Amino acid sequence: MTTVTFHSEGSRIVGFQVEGHSGYAPEGEDIVCAAITSAVRLVECAVNDVLGLEASVKVREKDASITLKLPSHLGQTNESTCQTLLAALMVHFVQLAEEYPDSISVLEV
Numbered sequence: 001m002t003t004v005t006f007h008s009e010g011s012r013i014v015g016f017q018v019e020g021h022s023g024y025a026p027e028g029e030d031i032v033c034a035a036i037t038s039a040v041r042l043v044e045c046a047v048n049d050v051l052g053l054e055a056s057v058k059v060r061e062k063d064a065s066i067t068l069k070l071p072s073h074l075g076q077t078n079e080s081t082c083q084t085l086l087a088a089l090m091v092h093f094v095q096l097a098e099e100y101p102d103s104i105s106v107l108e109v
Contacts, residue, residue, distance in 0.1 A: 001020055001021075001022065001023060001102065001103060001104065001105060002018060002019065002020045002021065002022045002032070002033070002036055002103065002104045002105075003018075003019050003020055003104075003105050003107065004016060004017070004018050004019075004036075004093045004104065004105070004106045004107070005017045005019075005106075005107045005108075005109060006086070006090055006106070006107070006108045006109070007069075007109055008108060008109070012079075012083065013070075013083060013086040013087065013090070014069060014070050015055070015056075015067065015068050015069035015070055015086075016067070016068055016086065016089070016090075017065060017066070017067040017068075018036060018040055018065060018066050018067075019063060019064065019065040020063075020064055020065070021033060021064050022036065022100070022103035022104055023102075023103060024100060024102075024103040032096065032100050032103045032104060035092075035096055036093070036096070036104065039089055039092050039093070040066055040068075040089075043068070043085050043086065043089050044057060044066075044068055046081075046085055047068070047070070047082060047085065051078055051081060051082070053070070053071055053074065053078060053082070054071060055068050055069060055070050055071060056068070056069040056071075070082055070086075090106065090108070093106045094106050
């Protein structure tokens with residue numbers, strides 16, 4: 001199962017961690033894993049490549065995990081954009097968890 005944990009400080013989502021394999025289907029055929037990976041890559045590219053914010057990203061292939069943490073001080077526009085992206089990612093993962101409850105769980109801490 002994949003576990004997605006969103007980290008918040010007050011009402012601000014500061015980052016997320018995705019860990020584990022969904023186990024929905026064999027490697028290369030797993031639509032849940034593909035949906036998770038694609039969404040994570042989209043948000044990471046939007047934050048770092050498009051907005052140029054240099055969020056901290058740690059990938060541990062051995063553990064099948066990726067962690068993204070936003071920088072502490074963002075301008076108002078970038079903060080708003082990042083919060084929208086992370087909130088949308090959370091909604092996407094919650095919807096996946098409702099559809100595939102044995103493959104993905106979502107936590108907010």
